[in-house]
Amino acid sequence: MMMQNLKLRTRMLLYICSVVCVAFVFTISFVTINARRLVKTQALREAQEIAYRYSSAITVEIEIAMNAARTMSQIFEGVRIHSDVPERKMLDDILKQVLEKNKDFIAVWTVWEPDALDGRDKQFANQWGHDETGRYIPYWNRATGFSESEPMTNYRTEGKNDYYRLSQSKGKEIIIDPQVYQISGADVLMTRVVSPVIYNNKVVGVVGIDIMLNTFELLVARLKPFETGSVAIISHAGRYAAHPDSKLVTQDIGISEQWNDAKRAIKAGEFFQFIDTANKSQGEVVRIFVPIRLGRTETPWSFSVNVPMAEVIKSSVKITSVSTTIGIASLLLMIVIIFIITGSVTRPLREIVKIANDIAAGDLSHDITICQQDEIGHLADAFRNMKNRINDMFNEMNSLIRAIQCGELSIRGNTEAFNGSWRSLVIGMNNVIEAFVAPIYVSAKSLDMLAKGDIPDNITEEYQGDFNMIKNNLNILIEVTKETLRVAEEIADGNLSIEVKERSEHDRMMQALNRMIQRLNNIMKETNDMIQAVGEGMFDVRGNAALFQGGWRELVTGVNNLIAGLSSAVSEKAALGMEMELARKIQTVLLPKNPVISGYEIAASCEPSDEVGGDYYDVISVGGFDWIVIGDVSGHGVTAGLVMMMVQTAIHTMLIQNPQVPPSRLLSVINRTIYENIVRMDEQKHMTIIVIACGKDGFFDFSGLHEDILFWCAETRKVNKIATDGMWIGLEPDISHLLPLSEFRMGNGDCIVLYTDGITEAWGADGKMFGEERLIKVIEQFGDRSAAEIHKAILDALKDYDKPDDVTLLVMKRMGCFSSAS
Numbered sequence: 001m002m003m004q005n006l007k008l009r010t011r012m013l014l015y016i017c018s019v020v021c022v023a024f025v026f027t028i029s030f031v032t033i034n035a036r037r038l039v040k041t042q043a044l045r046e047a048q049e050i051a052y053r054y055s056s057a058i059t060v061e062i063e064i065a066m067n068a069a070r071t072m073s074q075i076f077e078g079v080r081i082h083s084d085v086p087e088r089k090m091l092d093d094i095l096k097q098v099l100e101k102n103k104d105f106i107a108v109w110t111v112w113e114p115d116a117l118d119g120r121d122k123q124f125a126n127q128w129g130h131d132e133t134g135r136y137i138p139y140w141n142r143a144t145g146f147s148e149s150e151p152m153t154n155y156r157t158e159g160k161n162d163y164y165r166l167s168q169s170k171g172k173e174i175i176i177d178p179q180v181y182q183i184s185g186a187d188v189l190m191t192r193v194v195s196p197v198i199y200n201n202k203v204v205g206v207v208g209i210d211i212m213l214n215t216f217e218l219l220v221a222r223l224k225p226f227e228t229g230s231v232a233i234i235s236h237a238g239r240y241a242a243h244p245d246s247k248l249v250t251q252d253i254g255i256s257e258q259w260n261d262a263k264r265a266i267k268a269g270e271f272f273q274f275i276d277t278a279n280k281s282q283g284e285v286v287r288i289f290v291p292i293r294l295g296r297t298e299t300p301w302s303f304s305v306n307v308p309m310a311e312v313i314k315s316s317v318k319i320t321s322v323s324t325t326i327g328i329a330s331l332l333l334m335i336v337i338i339f340i341i342t343g344s345v346t347r348p349l350r351e352i353v354k355i356a357n358d359i360a361a362g363d364l365s366h367d368i369t370i371c372q373q374d375e376i377g378h379l380a381d382a383f384r385n386m387k388n389r390i391n392d393m394f395n396e397m398n399s400l401i402r403a404i405q406c407g408e409l410s411i412r413g414n415t416e417a418f419n420g421s422w423r424s425l426v427i428g429m430n431n432v433i434e435a436f437v438a439p440i441y442v443s444a445k446s447l448d449m450l451a452k453g454d455i456p457d458n459i460t461e462e463y464q465g466d467f468n469m470i471k472n473n474l475n476i477l478i479e480v481t482k483e484t485l486r487v488a489e490e491i492a493d494g495n496l497s498i499e500v501k502e503r504s505e506h507d508r509m510m511q512a513l514n515r516m517i518q519r520l521n522n523i524m525k526e527t528n529d530m531i532q533a534v535g536e537g538m539f540d541v542r543g544n545a546a547l548f549q550g551g552w553r554e555l556v557t558g559v560n561n562l563i564a565g566l567s568s569a570v571s572e573k574a575a576l577g578m579e580m581e582l583a584r585k586i587q588t589v590l591l592p593k594n595p596v597i598s599g600y601e602i603a604a605s606c607e608p609s610d611e612v613g614g615d616y617y618d619v620i621s622v623g624g625f626d627w628i629v630i631g632d633v634s635g636h637g638v639t640a641g642l643v644m645m646m647v648q649t650a651i652h653t654m655l656i657q658n659p660q661v662p663p664s665r666l667l668s669v670i671n672r673t674i675y676e677n678i679v680r681m682d683e684q685k686h687m688t689i690i691v692i693a694c695g696k697d698g699f700f701d702f703s704g705l706h707e708d709i710l711f712w713c714a715e716t717r718k719v720n721k722i723a724t725d726g727m728w729i730g731l732e733p734d735i736s737h738l739l740p741l742s743e744f745r746m747g748n749g750d751c752i753v754l755y756t757d758g759i760t761e762a763w764g765a766d767g768k769m770f771g772e773e774r775l776i777k778v779i780e781q782f783g784d785r786s787a788a789e790i791h792k793a794i795l796d797a798l799k800d801y802d803k804p805d806d807v808t809l810l811v812m813k814r815m816g817c818f819s820s821a822s
Helices: 008-082 088-101 162-170 214-222 257-268 314-360 375-405 420-451 465-492 508-535 550-568 578-590 638-657 663-681 771-782 787-797
Strands: 105-112 138-141 148-151 179-183 186-199 202-212 230-234 240-242 272-276 285-292 301-308 600-607 615-622 625-633 687-694 699-705 709-713 718-722 742-745 751-755 807-814
Touching: 008 088, 008 105, 008 186, 008 202, 008 214, 008 230, 008 285, 008 301, 008 314, 088 105, 088 138, 088 148, 105 186, 162 186, 162 202, 214 230, 214 240, 257 272, 257 285, 257 301, 314 375, 375 420, 420 465, 465 508, 508 550, 508 638, 508 663, 550 638, 578 638, 600 615, 600 787, 615 638, 615 807, 625 638, 625 751, 625 807, 638 663, 638 687, 663 687, 663 699, 709 771, 718 771, 751 771, 751 787, 771 787, 787 807
Parallel strands: none
Antiparallel strands: 105 138, 105 202, 138 148, 179 186, 186 202, 230 240, 230 301, 272 285, 285 301, 600 807, 615 625, 625 687, 687 699, 699 742, 709 718, 709 751, 751 807
C-alpha cells in the first residue's frame, strides 16, 4: 500500500534502482565466486606441473644409480659366464671405479651367495671385503672421504637384510625405503638401489648402490609453492624420504582415512589428490601426489605438493575489490541517467491522464496534442483512437434504438465495424434483440420437425417468462418422443429387460409400452422354460396358453403340440432310438408344408439322415412380406434339434413383431437370444444360416454365413455362385458388426438353389464326394425346367450316394418361361 501511494516517477526510480542494485550484487558475487574458482583451478594446475616436473628430476637422479647398478650386474654376469675363475680383484676395481666416477654415490657394493662366484670362498676367509666364510661381500664407500672397502653387514640378519633378500628372492630390481645406516661408524640417511646377478637362471648375487638423500632434502626445503606451501618425497611404504621438517623423515605420512587412500595410490603408482582440513591453523590444504616410477622396480615412490588454499585465494580478493569499485561507480552513474529518463516519461503521462479524466466525465471535446514517435506517442494515439471509437459506438447504439422503436426487429448492429470489447458490446445489443425473436423461431422449427417424424434435440437456450414455459413444454414433448423411440429400438434389438418410466398415472403411452414389454417377457420366459425342460428330458411340461391371447396363445399352443409330439415318440422299449425319432419329429413339425411366395415356384425338402441332425429351412409370409431361411446346426443329437427349434421360434417371433426388419438386424437379435440359451444349456453349438428378404421386382436382401447361393441365370444358362459373407450364430454374444447386408436380383426364369452340406458331402461308391461341381452340372442341365423338376433331378442324382448327414434342398424359380420334361 505504501508503494501505491507514491508518485509514478518515485516508484519507477525505486523499482529500477532496486533491480540495478540486485543485478550489481549478483554480478559482484558471480565475479567473486568465479575468480576464486579460476584461481583455485590455476593453482592446482601449477601445483601438478611442479609435482610432475620434480618427480621427473628425482626419477632421473635415481635412474643414474639404477642404470649403474644394472650395468654392473650385467658385467658381473658376463664375467661369471665367460671366466671359469673370476678375479675378485678385478671386480673390486670395477666397484671402486664406479664409486669414484660418481660423486653422488655414497657406496657401491655387491653380495654373492656362498661359493657362487668362483667356488673359492674358503681361500678368502676374513679378508677385506669378505666375511669369516670367505663370501664375497665388498662394500666400497667414501664415508671417510676416501674410497675404501669393508665387508657388508646385516645381510644375514632377518628384518635388516631386505636390500639383499628381496632382490635375491624375486630376481628383480628394487629400491629400499630410506633408512639410517652406519657407514664407517657414522649414521647416514640413504636409500639403496639393487640389481640381481643371474647365472643359469638363478640369482647368484646382487649389486647395489647407496645414495644419500641430502640432495633431495635440500630440494624440498628450497621449494615453497605459493610462498607458504611445501613439497615432500614419499617412499613406497608411505614414509617421508625427504621433508622440509627433518624430524619427519622416515616417519609415516599419516593414519587417517584420506592418508591411507593416498598410501594405496602411492603403492599402485597412481596420481592422487585430496583436501586436508585437519590442521585448523593452516586452513584448507590441497595435497597432490604424483608417482615416481624407478627403473624396473615394482615399488614406485611419490612426489607430494601441499597447496595452502588460503594463500591461493588472496589474489582473487584483489580482483573482487577492483570489480566492486567499478560497479559502484557505474551504479551511481546509472541512477543519474534513470532519474533523467523517468522525468521524460512522466511529464507527457500527466497530460494524458488529464485528458482521460475528461473522457470519463463525458467530455469528448478536448484533443490530444502529444505527437511523439516513442511509446508515449503510441499511448497518445491509442487515446485518440479510443475517443473516436466511443463516438462510433454511440452512433451505432442510437441507430439500433431507433430501429427497435420502429418495430424493425430484423436490423442488427454492424459487428464488423468494431473489434474487441466494442464488438462484444454490439453483439450484446444484437443478443437483446435475438432474445425476443429467437424463442419464436426455435419453437416453430422444433414443431415442424416433430410433425415430419424427425426428433429434434432439446431446446437448450435459456429464456424468461412465457418464453421459458413454451420451451419447457416443447422439451417435455421431445423427451417423450425420444423415450418412445428408445424403447422401440431396445425391443427390436431383443432387450426385454428395459424399464419404461411412467410420468404419471395418466401416461397411457408409457403404460402401453410397459404392457407390451411385460407380455414379450412372459412369452419368452414361458418358451425358454419349456425348451429347457425338454432339454433336461422332461417331456410332460406344457406352457400355459390361457395366460396369452391372439398370436401369442397360438405360439404357446404350437410349442405344446410340438412337445406332445416329441413326448409320444419316446417309449421305454425304444430308449436307444429315442434321439433319432425326436430329431425327425422336430424337423418335420417345424418345416413348412407347402411353401408359397407369389410370383415364384418353390420346391423344398429335408431328408433326415440315420443320425439325429439339425438342418432347417423355412418360408415365412408375415405382414405382407416373404422370407426364406436355411441353416444347419453343428453336430447331431437332441441338442442340435432343440437349437434349430429355438432359432425357428425366435425368427417367427421377431418377424411377427417387425416383418420389415433388415436381415442383418434379424440375425443379430436371434444370435443374442440363441447364444444365451446355448450358454444355459452348457453346450458348444453354433449354426450356419442365411435369411433372405423378398423385395419387389425380383430384388432380394440377405445376410448370414452358409453354403454359397447357386444362381442359375436363364439368359446365360450358367450357374453363378453368390457368396455368403457373414458370421455363424451362437458363437459370440454380439455379431452385429460381422453381418453385412447383401442383395441380388432374379429375372424371369432365373432360379436359386439353397442346400446344406449333406448334399455336397455325400459319398459315392468310388470313394469320392458328390461335391459342388457335380451339383452345379445337374442344375445347369435342368435349369430351364420347373423348380419341382430341378429339385427331383438333384435328389435323383444323389440316390446312389451314401448320405451320413441331413440333406436339405430348396429350389426357387421366378415364374417365366421354362421347359417341361419330355
